[in-house]
Amino acid sequence: METTVAQKRLEEMRDDLDRTIAVLQGERPGPVAGAGYPQDSADAGSMLSEADRTEAILDSARDQRDGVLAALSRIEEDSYGQCVDCGHEIPEGRLDARPDAARRVGCPSKWAKRHR
Ligand SMILES: [Zn+2]
Secondary structure, eight states: OOHHHHHHHHHHHHHHHHHHHHHHHHHSOSSSTTOSOOTTOTTHHHHHHHHHHHHHHHHHHHHHHHHHHHHHHHHHTTOTTBOTTTOOBOOHHHHHHOTTOOSOTHHHHHHHHHTO
16 A cells, blocks of 8 residues: 555544534543532433443544554654564555554464563
């Protein structure tokens, strides 16, 4: 995949995530997450789980956005497409499926096994 194509796709992903995060933050009840819920209300439980769900989606959207931003900065540094752990080239097919991939498929499991 051409780096310019990858950059365009990553910028679109970043913009999508920005919109998702903005919408979710707008839906979040209360000015401070996890605070200010009515403790004696029958709805408190469902409100809390709803907020937890929103918070979990927000977290994963922020994680994805971090990964996309990291990939964009690798393009700027001319190291895009190389595994951040071993420096080998990430296969084209993986980058096509995940333009924000930072590692080769085998690498995360290899590193995880090392900690057993
Ligand atoms: Zn690697």
